[in-house]
Amino acid sequence: MLSRPVSSRPVEELEPGIRRATFRLPLGIDHVHVYALDSSDGGVTLVDTGLGSRDPEARWRPVLDAIGAPVDRIVVTHLHPDHVGGAADVAALTRAPVMQGREDYAICLRAWGPEWDPERFAAFWRANGMPESEVAGLGGDSARLGEAVHWQPDPQLLDPGDEVDGWRVEVLRGHADGHIVLVRDDVLIAGDTILDPITPAIGLYANGRPDPLADYFETLRRIEELNPRIAYSGHGVPIERPADRARTIAAHHRERLDRALASLDGRPVSAYEVAGSLFRPDLPLQQRRFAVAEALAHLVYLVGEGRAARADGGFVAA
Numbered sequence: 001m002l003s004r005p006v007s008s009r010p011v012e013e014l015e016p017g018i019r020r021a022t023f024r025l026p027l028g029i030d031h032v033h034v035y036a037l038d039s040s041d042g043g044v045t046l047v048d049t050g051l052g053s054r055d056p057e058a059r060w061r062p063v064l065d066a067i068g069a070p071v072d073r074i075v076v077t078h079l080h081p082d083h084v085g086g087a088a089d090v091a092a093l094t095r096a097p098v099m100q101g102r103e104d105y106a107i108c109l110r111a112w113g114p115e116w117d118p119e120r121f122a123a124f125w126r127a128n129g130m131p132e133s134e135v136a137g138l139g140g141d142s143a144r145l146g147e148a149v150h151w152q153p154d155p156q157l158l159d160p161g162d163e164v165d166g167w168r169v170e171v172l173r174g175h176a177d178g179h180i181v182l183v184r185d186d187v188l189i190a191g192d193t194i195l196d197p198i199t200p201a202i203g204l205y206a207n208g209r210p211d212p213l214a215d216y217f218e219t220l221r222r223i224e225e226l227n228p229r230i231a232y233s234g235h236g237v238p239i240e241r242p243a244d245r246a247r248t249i250a251a252h253h254r255e256r257l258d259r260a261l262a263s264l265d266g267r268p269v270s271a272y273e274v275a276g277s278l279f280r281p282d283l284p285l286q287q288r289r290f291a292v293a294e295a296l297a298h299l300v301y302l303v304g305e306g307r308a309a310r311a312d313g314g315f316v317a318a
Ligand SMILES: [Zn+2]
Pocket: 032, 080, 082, 083, 192, 234, 235
């Protein structure tokens, strides 16, 4: 199942010079897009790589054949498994260099490399109210997911303002701390910074930046300011009028902030408990961790606003 693109055609043209392939995902979301941007020299820049595969040839050959041009470089927008996961696979098949944001690559090493510390990870969830039975289950899930993350060691590192074949690199934080996007003329290759119809998950994780929702509001303002004609994202549909979508997503988070605040009372409430009131209670374990991280991001933002306060490992209304 994983080796086959979702669409009947392996690659679809979205507009001249921009093509898209879509792979199925066995995660909370069922697909991920990768993009082929025509290069100035007749090849393509591939943006994002889906999950790693046990059989990269079977997974990628139909896509590479349909692209029908050499892959000059592979750009990874962020370290999440469905974006960085196939980087080493497709690099091996094409001999193209992988490019990744400098900050994102450092985080990638901590998440998937030798710096990974499962104890710290478990302690973080425990400290945010997750029951021990669930914490134990997450370790195995992470290990299984880690097997599908074939990140590329020693990529070429990108900084904000760098140019990649005419595309400008920007760092737009929130969904991932060092998430990069590509901007050229009125087109945004957005990764998961802006999505439609779902909204990007904004969570606070162990080792993460302290206030990811504040980072994300800044990203949404930046997208409004850039005001691209269209954004091509990692999931969902191409976004026409991304500035409008950015305003809608900001309103969604403001509403979620109000709901998070409403779930606090006189006693300290954990992020785990708040997640239970923000999201469906029957979420699968894998997704529950994202719900807790998302609840925590909202609670921390409320603390920053002075509407909530930390108390005894939990949060109270201020
Ligand atoms: Zn994604």
